[in-house]
Amino acid sequence: MSHDPIDHDFERGLNNRRSILGDAWVERSLSNANSFNADFQNLITRFAWQEIWGRPGLEQKTRRAIVLSITIALGRWEEFDLHVRAALLGDPANRLTPDELKEVLIQSAIYAGVPAANTAFTHAMIILREIGPQIGYALEPMAPAATHHPGVGREGRSSGRPALHYSVRAPRNGKAPRHTVVLSHALGCDLSMWDALANTLAEDCRVIAYDHRGHGSSEAPPGMYDMASLCDDAAALLRELDTGPVVWIGLSMGGMVGQELALRHPALVRALVLANTTSGYPDAARAMWQQRIATVQAQGVETIGDAVMGRYFTEHFRTGHAATVARFRRRVVSTDAVGYAGCCHAVGNVDTTARLGAIAAPTLVIAGELDQGTPVAMSEALANGIPGARLEVLKDASHLSYIEQPQAFGQAVRSFIATL
Structure with missing residues (x-):
């Protein structure tokens, strides 16, 4: 041997x-x-x-x-x-x-x-x-009070009315941002719904998330709102933050605001991701939104909490992720009733279908295969109406597709942004 x-x-x-x-x-x-x-x-x-x-x-x-x-x-x-x-x-x-x-x-x-x-x-x-x-690293003077949690971003409130609560995450790579990305949440949610995606995209992008009027820490002016007002809120915020053209990622109500923004303020939109949203509801659905407004005004948001969760998540997800569903329910039912009802009015009366052909920004439409609130057919109408838009349907996903299928949603978004 x-x-x-x-x-x-x-x-x-x-x-x-x-x-x-x-x-x-x-x-x-x-x-x-x-x-x-x-x-x-x-x-x-x-x-x-x-x-x-x-x-x-x-x-x-x-x-x-x-x-x-x-x-x-x-x-x-x-x-x-x-x-x-x-x-x-x-x-x-x-x-x-x-x-x-x-x-x-x-x-x-x-x-x-x-x-x-x-x-x-x-x-x-x-x-x-x-x-x-x-x-290539230098220790620069910095006041402790000027720091912020990188997983949350620098928080602030816009100077206009209504004042909007927002967060800004700078690119973690220390370089100039590849894009400025804006994340716009669904009805009854707030900017925190986007935390995981925001932190992923902040690797090389400037990422802004904000609370719509009547939601989270933003002001809730009295009265019924319309989509033009929600859009103008967003435009004022972007101009205040000097964003230039942004990649707008909106889910449900956030996607409706994105459509209107691309139409009313096209210079502010570099590209659109429209998830689980629609350009308009049929009359029966509009009547349902009016009924929801009446219920909230008479009995409060708590009354509709369970019904909303039933539309936001599949039964399978509700069974297997009870804590997540409970967290979103708490968020929905704690939303200011005036703000919630006002935004219901804006959502129920969304109407961009006849104008979709004027959207010039590159667009990705994301649908949830099992979404009852905005079925796949509504996403198909968006993709067909917006020149050059691409549709991606996420399997086993309901209305909050990003929460139910975060990996698939994130991959679709990252792949789309890589083409810009």
Whole structure:
């Protein structure tokens, strides 16, 4: 039997060690090995760098984050500094950005303690000041009160009347936005319904979400509303935020506003995604909307909560995702009754069918296969009426298709935006 002189575990570990820490550090470590610590260097190379770092079950970036977290928790600052430098300067395929490093340190404050995270930030900033020019990063002055949660965005209220509550997420990649995307919610919802998609699109886009009048934290003026007013609300907000032409993504009522915006303010619309919406209802449906208004005015929004959930979600989804349905029900029934009734009037009287041919923006129409509120036929009418529009039907989805089928919805949106 032949004996292979190569210790493959050691060689694999050494290769992994180089890819994570860099050749210079590893060579320095090996050159400092001696009769006292060589066994230890051999052990950590085989067991830490091969047995652990050699496992493909986690991405190397994830393992970097784990090591940083543990060294913070244990207060092993020499090792922490080593891995911070390696994480920021390592192979582009597995290095951490300064913002990703910041997220690791912030999370460590909760799980390892604020004092440990405070020390970690001090060490990391020393390193960032030193190597910042190498990685194109500068520490700029910033007031703590000026920060905002990146998963929510910078929140504000428009200066006009009605004042609209909105959030703005800047591109996380730090570059100029590929597009400005506006997310417009359904009746009885608010801007938070879009959180997951907003955070995905904010990788390289500026993303704005807002509460329609009468919803969420926006003002609810008295009286019945019309779609032109909801459209003009949106146009005023976009001009105040100096958006330029936007990619408008609207579901149900939000899609109706998008149609009107493209017709009344075409310079503000770069492209449209119209989901689970319509350009007009038949007389029977209009009568239903009038009945809903009367019920809300007489008995409050709570009275219609269960019926709305029955139209928003399939029975299968309601059974399997009861907590999600309960969350949306709470949102619907807590909507200001004046605002809800006013928007019902705008939705029930939507009427853009005869004008669809004037929409010049590239358009994607998304329908829910099982949508009873705006059946597929209504989406087909939109796609046929808007020049060049494309229709995509999501299987097993009802009216809030984005909530029931978030992956399919998100993929359709991302693929469409990629063509712009």
